[in-house]
Amino acid sequence: MRSLQPIYKERIWGGDLLKRMFHLDTPHPVGEIWLASDHPAGQTVDERGNTLHDLFPQRSWFPVLIKILHAKTDLSVQVHPNDQQASALLDLGKTEGWLILHAEPGARICRGLTVDSRVALEERVAQGRLQDALRYETVVAGQYIPLPAGTVHALGAGIVALEVQQASDTTFRIYDYDRVDPSGKKRELHLAQALDVIDFASTMADRDLRRDQTSARWEAFFGRANATTAGIAREWLDQNPYFSLELLSVDGVSPFHVSREPGVVCVTALRGNVHPKRASPRSLPYPTWVLEAGEPLILEESGTVALVHLS
Secondary structure (H helix, E strand, O other), X not given: XXXXXXXXXXXXXXXXXXXXXXXXXXXXXXXXXXXXXXXXXEEOEEOOOOEHHHHOOOOOOOOEEEEEEEEOOOOOEEEOOXXXXXXHHOOOOOOEEEEEEEXXXXXXXXXXXXXXXXXXXXXHHHOOOHHHHEEEEEOOOOOEEEEOOOXXXXXXXXXXXXXXXXXXXXXXXXXXXXXXXXXXXXXXXXXXXXXXXXXXXXXXXXXXXXXXXXXXXXHHHOOOOOOOOOOOEEEEEEEOOXXXXXXXXXXXXXXXXXXXXOOEEEEEEEXXXXXXXXXXXXXXXXXXXXXXXXXXXXXXXXXXXXXXXXX
């Protein structure tokens, strides 16, 4: 078991929240904290300075990237290719998911389209009505939003989320609100590439999460900040070909032995002082550990963790 050291990413849509939480000294807005990554754009290391590739040399590529996102303003509307489409760019595709940890009242995301064909979307673009083709929905804390490759999406202002994604940096921007970067230039859009990878067959699917499920999840996993009664809550949020994600809440009454399948597991503490046995609790938020295949996971103290399973 190794403890991973987070790294931060400055983003035009970020703010000061993550800077305060992680005691960062930078004048620029910070939008992302990378908790576990072996991507060339940013490699997290353990307490001994080892990268994930050092820890798992048998893997040609550590397949996931785990982040905390804070959107002070809306992110660009974008889409990611699947593995086959991204192979021409010598990259992986990008399937991802968001667990909403905080959402200001009325905060929303873009997910999917209101049109079901490339021709219809191109018509909206030609008419200057692209926004009419974007499907928005309000979100609340506790929702999990799956985002398969090919899904048009954007995180909205006022949201903090845990993001688990394939370890890919290939993004095709569709719309960016005419923002400019610090140099005064508008960021590049990639509409032609986006049109080639949007999954129109599934983008109209109704994937709204029921609010009663969300409320129950929030109460079970995050609403018991000072739990005093025995109880364990465990729920799978996502099981896709690239990673599996579950939430686990423990009450700290006694050490909890987590049953697990063979494979690598990343553990991120989301609430409380919960930590793996023999791990030193960290002073920074969202401490993250990585366990090797076959290593037992025993959680001590109380709180909620996210477990990311890799085969």
